[in-house]
Amino acid sequence: MKILVCISHVPDTTSKINFINDDTEFDTNGVQYVINPNDEFGLTKAVILKEQQGASVTVVNVGGPDAEATLRKALAIGADEAIRINANATDGMFVAKQLAEVVKAGGYDLVIAGKESLDYNGGMVPGMLSALLGYNFVNSCVGLDITGSEAKIIREIDGGKETLSASLPLIVGGQKGLVEERELRIPNMRGIMMARSKVLTVLDPTSDSVATKALTFEKPAAKSAVKLVSADNLDELVSLLHNEAKVI
Amino acid sequence: MSILIYAESAEGKFKKVAFELASYAKKIAESMGTTVTAVTVNTSDVSELSNYGVDKVLKVSNDKLKSFTAKAYADVIKQAAEKEGSKVLVMSSTTDSLYVSPLVSIALNAGYAPNVVALPISTTPFQVKRTVFSNKAFNVTQIETEVKIIGLAKNSFGLVESSSTLTEEEFSPSLNDADFNVKVESVEKVSGKVTIADAEIVVSAGRGLKGPENWGMIEELASVLGAATACSKPVSDIGWRPHGEHVGQTGKPVAANLYIAIGISGAIQHIAGINSSKVKVVINTDADAPFFKVADYGIVGDAFEVVPALIEKLKAFKANNN
Numbered sequence: 001m002k003i004l005v006c007i008s009h010v011p012d013t014t015s016k017i018n019f020i021n022d023d024t025e026f027d028t029n030g031v032q033y034v035i036n037p038n039d040e041f042g043l044t045k046a047v048i049l050k051e052q053q054g055a056s057v058t059v060v061n062v063g064g065p066d067a068e069a070t071l072r073k074a075l076a077i078g079a080d081e082a083i084r085i086n087a088n089a090t091d092g093m094f095v096a097k098q099l100a101e102v103v104k105a106g107g108y109d110l111v112i113a114g115k116e117s118l119d120y121n122g123g124m125v126p127g128m129l130s131a132l133l134g135y136n137f138v139n140s141c142v143g144l145d146i147t148g149s150e151a152k153i154i155r156e157i158d159g160g161k162e163t164l165s166a167s168l169p170l171i172v173g174g175q176k177g178l179v180e181e182r183e184l185r186i187p188n189m190r191g192i193m194m195a196r197s198k199v200l201t202v203l204d205p206t207s208d209s210v211a212t213k214a215l216t217f218e219k220p221a222a223k224s225a226v227k228l229v230s231a232d233n234l235d236e237l238v239s240l241l242h243n244e245a246k247v248i
Numbered sequence: 249m250s251i252l253i254y255a256e257s258a259e260g261k262f263k264k265v266a267f268e269l270a271s272y273a274k275k276i277a278e279s280m281g282t283t284v285t286a287v288t289v290n291t292s293d294v295s296e297l298s299n300y301g302v303d304k305v306l307k308v309s310n311d312k313l314k315s316f317t318a319k320a321y322a323d324v325i326k327q328a329a330e331k332e333g334s335k336v337l338v339m340s341s342t343t344d345s346l347y348v349s350p351l352v353s354i355a356l357n358a359g360y361a362p363n364v365v366a367l368p369i370s371t372t373p374f375q376v377k378r379t380v381f382s383n384k385a386f387n388v389t390q391i392e393t394e395v396k397i398i399g400l401a402k403n404s405f406g407l408v409e410s411s412s413t414l415t416e417e418e419f420s421p422s423l424n425d426a427d428f429n430v431k432v433e434s435v436e437k438v439s440g441k442v443t444i445a446d447a448e449i450v451v452s453a454g455r456g457l458k459g460p461e462n463w464g465m466i467e468e469l470a471s472v473l474g475a476a477t478a479c480s481k482p483v484s485d486i487g488w489r490p491h492g493e494h495v496g497q498t499g500k501p502v503a504a505n506l507y508i509a510i511g512i513s514g515a516i517q518h519i520a521g522i523n524s525s526k527v528k529v530v531i532n533t534d535a536d537a538p539f540f541k542v543a544d545y546g547i548v549g550d551a552f553e554v555v556p557a558l559i560e561k562l563k564a565f566k567a568n569n570n
Contacts, residue, residue, distance in 0.1 A: 127350025
């Protein structure tokens with residue numbers, strides 16, 4: 001089985017968010033970049049499938065040269081090879097179209113992408129990829145079993161779970177639950193050493209048309225301080241929630 | 249050229265978000281000199297849409313669509329948009345809509361801007377404001393394509409009543425077998441409990457509760473308020489609460505009217521996930537807990553004393569006010 005794992009290179013969750021150049025650009029100064037958390041679950045799942053059934057795992061990212069550190073980390077975790085499409089990943093449709101070319105060229109049976117990335121929160125790439133390729137697709141994937149060319153997929157829905165079946169080729173939009181937090185693979189010394197000799201190919205994008213443009217950024221207005229209520233005066237809290245906040 | 253919305257229903261009744269989409273779409277329609285069309289699936293009574301300005305409903309009735317199947321539903325919405333010549337579609341942020349919108353986007357070659365928090369800043373060029381960086385910032389996004397899809401962020405646009413004359417039309421889009429290649433085998437759902445996604449009030453608790461055996465008061469507080477229960481990541485990871493209750497950046501997002509956090513210190517990832525909630529109440533013994541910095545109201549105190557007392561106060565309040 002050939003597995004493609006789509007990786008986004010995103011600011012760490014604790015990063016300070018600031019903008020420069022007249023608020024048109026994210027300030028990367030001092031920001032640590034990591035593998036997008038939703039993608040990490042997918043990457044570990046792919047490595048587990050490789051160990052259980054024999055498969056090749058390719059990781060792909062659409063991004064600039066800075067993303068290569070993140071791709072090397074994915075290789076150290078157990079991916080076999082990496083591909084970077086040299087372009088900015090701010091438009092979901094553009095990213096999906098680039099990834100579609102990679103999927104077609106590589107003939108992958110299973111594509112695992114994170115449901116949503118923490119930076120632009122687009123949540124659209126896995127679905128768009130499936131529509132471009134005509135592949136089966138399940139979003140909010142919290143469980144995946146592959147037997148031959150058939151898949152059993154668990155999708156998280158409001159208040160529960162749905163079990164679905166589909167045949168490969170398949171795309172899933174993964175999240176926590178695809179593997180458990182404690183199962184997440186981290187790079188060990190051997191992995192890091194081996195990653196150095198694994199192939200990382202850089203490709204040019206096949207087009208530059210975008211469907212959306214991210215123009216200016218804005219930070220939320222500063223919040224007023226919390227109104228503290230005494231634990232002995234819960235009547236006041238109830239009154240505030242009813243009369244002031246009007247939420248009860 | 250009408251504005252098209254996908255008005256979602258559950259068990260034949262419209263979800264509240266359908267009326268939010270209608271309210272929002274009506275405002276856009278008025279500014280663009282057009283009307284609002286809703287496409288519905290297996291919903292027999294659509295009349296309530298006329299309270300929120302919808303002018304036309306394309307009613308789809310099809311047994312094959314009884315289960316939500318993303319590809320089939322995307323095909324339905326795509327054909328509805330083509331029939332109407334719609335240039336703007338407004339979709340919601342429910343699990344199913346987030347699943348289907350990207351498929352519709354490719355089908356119509358329509359740029360898609362999700363997490364939109366307000367009416368468009370302009371329609372020529374088409375610009376909308378949406379949240380980015382996990383609710384830590386906003387971005388003004390321009391949709392460049394001829395057809396545009398707005399994904400309305402949860403709880404960001406209230407209901408606006410507007411009386412309209414509703415024309416109902418039976419609509420039978422042609423669906424093919426390939427639309428149903430992904431099959432639903434079974435569904436496992438907790439019934440009778442309001443879900444985190446639908447809840448107006450969410451009661452959430454974390455490690456400060458010290459153990460799973462102490463959650464009775466959390467469930468009781470939620471019950472009094474008609475709220476959903478939620479939890480922080482650590483207590484879901486160690487199995488005190490089900491995974492489905494984990495809210496936060498890598499858990500479920502919460503955009504409720506009221507979020508009550510009990511015994512949760514307020515890690516950045518947790519706050520990012522619940523920040524779209526309108527009013528946040530924090531109950532914690534630690535006055536320095538980071539959560540107080542983003543809270544609207546706070547009580548520094550012992551949850552084991554405060555919560556039971558609050559339950560009694562709320563029961564009395566409900567008795568006097570209902």
